[in-house]
Amino acid sequence: MKEILIISNYYPPENGAAANRIELLALKLKQNNYKVFILCPLGNYPKGKLFPEYKGKFSVTENRDGITVKRLWIYPSVSNNLLVRLISVLSFSLGLFFYLWIKKTPNKIVVQSPPLLISFISVFVLSLKKKKLILNVSDLWPLAVIELKAIKENSISHKFSLFMERLIYKKATLIIGQSNEIITHIHSSFPEKKCYLYRNFPENRSVKLELEHLEKEPIKIFYAGLLGIAQGITELCQKINLQGLNIELHLFGDGAEKRQLEDLIYRQKVQNVFFHGMVNREELHSKLKTFDIAIVPLKVRLYGSVPSKIFEYSSLGFPILYFGGGEGEIIVEENNLGWVAEVGDYAKLNSKLKAISECGKLDLKKMKNSVWENSNYAFDLDKQIRLLLEEDVF
Structure with missing residues (x-):
């Protein structure tokens, strides 16, 4: 059975599109005879507080639907303060760095980006270990945070983010992106890079939700x-x-x-x-x-x-x-x-x-x-x- 590791900042029981997307990918790979491992933080999203089952724990290994999930410690936060958010990302990133450096991992690894720092650390360490790196790009950072005015263009943080972005694209074996625009953006700097479109489709349904039609309601x-x-x-x-x-x-x-x-x-x-x-x-x-x-x-x-x-x-x-x-x-x-x-x-x-x-x-x-x-x-x-x-x- 082929083995594959997925590194993500989100995974159920966390809610949200990112966690659902990664879980679906993991389940589909499992259905296609892959042994799937997940590496992620202790559950905390979207509230920015550790879920009760993870409080007081440094790391947790659990089985969810036949998938092995390894959770590492994080200082959780959903603060609007950029420094506090950076500390939160760094807390998981440091544990991730040492885990990837020390532990044995499968030869095929999917790395979710963003967050950019987490994907940067993952790609940097795993490229040194000659792994097959599949970069899953769901949004373009730092471009998105510039458009949202979360950081200033040409600031130190912007320039460092651009450096990280270029490195992960360069070192990735191949890239899957959720939009044609993402693929166009990557090819503008790395025209020879293998890129594939991977939309965030839900589980295919043969029966739609039984919607009720209440004529007299708004x-x-x-x-x-x-x-x-x-x-x-x-x-x-x-x-x-x-x-x-x-x-x-x-x-x-x-x-x-x-x-x-x-x-x-x-x-x-x-x-x-x-x-x-x-x-x-x-x-x-x-x-x-x-x-x-x-x-x-x-x-x-x-x-x-x-x-x-x-x-x-x-x-x-x-x-x-x-x-x-x-x-x-x-x-x-x-x-x-x-x-x-x-x-x-x-x-x-x-x-x-x-x-x-x-x-x-x-x-x-x-x-x-x-x-x-x-x-x-x-x-x-x-x-x-x-x-x-x-x-x-x-």
């Missing part, structure tokens, strides 16, 4: 996910106009903007906006049965980024209201998944919301069926994995 739009800087959910709630519309906006999740969002909704009483906090995946899907549309926003257009929520929620049968720019717009439009408003253009978004409010529930029901059929045809995870295996990527 149209329910939902956001479920990270409440972070990149998503801009607080700004979204401040600038959308639902007054007089047959629409409710429901929010699920946790993250750095949670307190700010709660203050906005509960104290300022934003009209027709409801916050439900963080719920697990099973409970979320149960609640969503009476909902109608998934909104997928980004604060700014992030080159290379394609939110996995496009794939996840369309595969459940939800039309997508996309407000993030870039390659995501093309995917929504080409596959007839819903509506697109230009990122940052709240006048355009409010115009789309007005048009949605005028839709009848019967029209939405037909649209849900169409979206489910289109997404399940276009976003086939098993086919994607099979093609990558045929190319000997893993």
